[in-house]
Amino acid sequence: MKEGLLDADWSELDHPEFVDWDLPSQELGLALQRRQPTSSPEPAHFHPSIEINFLMGCDMTYSFSGKEVEVMRGRFCVFWAAHPHRKMSVRDRGEMTNIYVSLSEFLQWSLPTNFVNALLSGSVLSTRDEIEGDTALAKRLANEVEKTDVQWQRLHSQEVQARLSRMAVEGWATLHAPAVVAESRVIGGKAIQHFEKMLRFVAVNFASRITVADIAGSAGVSQSHAVSLFGKMLGRTIMEHIRDMRIVHAKMLLVETEHKILTIAMDCGFGSLSSFYQSFQDHVGVSPAVFRKNPSASFTH
Secondary structure, eight states: OOTTTTOOOGGGSSSTTOOBOOOSOTTTOEEEEEEOOOSSOOOOBBOSSEEEEEEESOEEEEEETTEEEEEOTTSEEEEETTSOEEEEEEESSOEEEEEEEOHHHHHTTOOOHHHHHHHHTTOEEEOSSOOHHHHHHHHHHHHTTTOOSHHHHHHHHHHHHHHHHHHHHHOOEEEEOOSSOOOOOOOOTHHHHHHHHHHHHHHHHTTSOOOHHHHHHHHTOOHHHHHHHHHHHHSSOHHHHHHHHHHHHHHHHHHHOOOOHHHHHHHTTOSSHHHHHHHHHHHHSSOHHHHHHOGGGOOOO
């Protein structure tokens, strides 16, 4: 894993609530980290990888798009980190093993379709029970963070793949789920790399005035190919994805800050307060003001 992957200087970022981290090594697509989570909240962030966390000796409250989720010790928690998330608090003092798998590597594992679709739609999944073998695996991976040559990375990839395969077959607990789980169609080869590059570009620039041409250009593909990839992977258009990112960002700012609604509208890339209210009302079901007072009032996202 590249140095500084999880230690970015938030104060130097244009949008400190959101961080676009580098992908894990493109050679094998998996990276490990071991750390002691602190009790202080962190800025929200996202990155294009599948993230797998395992807590030992502590429990954690996460926020996913403004929705608080309890992650318990002794269980693997899995989610696609392209969806904004942040640590809110930690109970007790312990350690955390983080595993990051590039999207291209993850899709090559040929896991059950319903499991893959749930993750790519934004669900946060967890193993259902606390198993002694899981703690042993998480500890071993944490102790082998520095073993980064090809043979060790291949071994780690096989071990993580096997554990997720068992989780997908045995069943899982859903800690957070979107309103609708899309039926994604898996793509492969360079198409996945192109898709990842475009996701990264949108993640950094969604609050700016960007076009389909800009996004396609970031990956060196045609506009029609870019539209096709988003449709296959996310089940929606590029502009719908940008809109969703903006609304997710707005929901988090409404819940977690006291910024004026006009400021939030501008910071999220909406051209005017009226367009923000219209889009928010259409896709969340209530106005931004009502949502701020009662986040549970929404019927979407």
